[in-house]
Amino acid sequence: MQGNQSAFRGSGFVKTIVEWTKGFAADHGKKFIRMDTGSGNDKLNNYYISCGFNYLGVTGIDPETDLPLHHKMGDYSLFEISF
Template sequence: MAMHIIPSELQDLQLIFDFYALAVAHQKRVFNRHWQDFDPDMVQAEIREQRQWKVLIDNRPAAVFATAFSDPLIWTEAEPVSAIYLHRIVTHPDFRGRNLVQSITDWAVAYARQKGLSFVRMDTWADNDKLLKHYTACGFRHAGTVTPKSKGLPPHYAGITLNLFEIDVREAAG
């Protein structure tokens, strides 16, 4: 199995939104919340800035995810933190069970080290115990909860509480 994580390209926009649709369908089956529509202009900007990624397994798209280098609407710190933030990880149903979140996490730790960043961070709904266990099993430390102001965030953030997760790259194995 040859796996590669590479930047998405503008011609991947439909693929990314197809993956988001698959994720929403799955979320509706297994949980009481689901993502709302994402702004195509936001995703195009992420692609142009090389912050939208795809995971290829044997040259087939297996997962997509986005990154950011700040997340002030969720991580409301007084001082900026040197971190890469993972967002919207979606695994195609054909590739579930291959622990791609762990592969993405390992990639993010290596990427953070290469860029001189101190943390890998992510968030998810606070009432999703399954994801809490999954992310901590991937090496993330639960870093608390937050109820963000939804202004400026996608619609599914309205009125929710999030679990925050992080890996201190300086302490991570590898």
């Protein structure tokens, strides 16, 4: 799988997806696009910021939530675009 990911790196797909998402969200009366990603990867965080997201900080997941175990491990960086 790693080889497939490398083939797309640098193609600007996130920026394309963000632009599509803005239009879709606006058409559906939304004011924000929000996302999270695993925390601790400054290069990835900075890339999301370059795509127009505002960095909101880091959060964790309550271990009592009804989520699969792998979602409860580690912290998450939060991002948002408002329009």
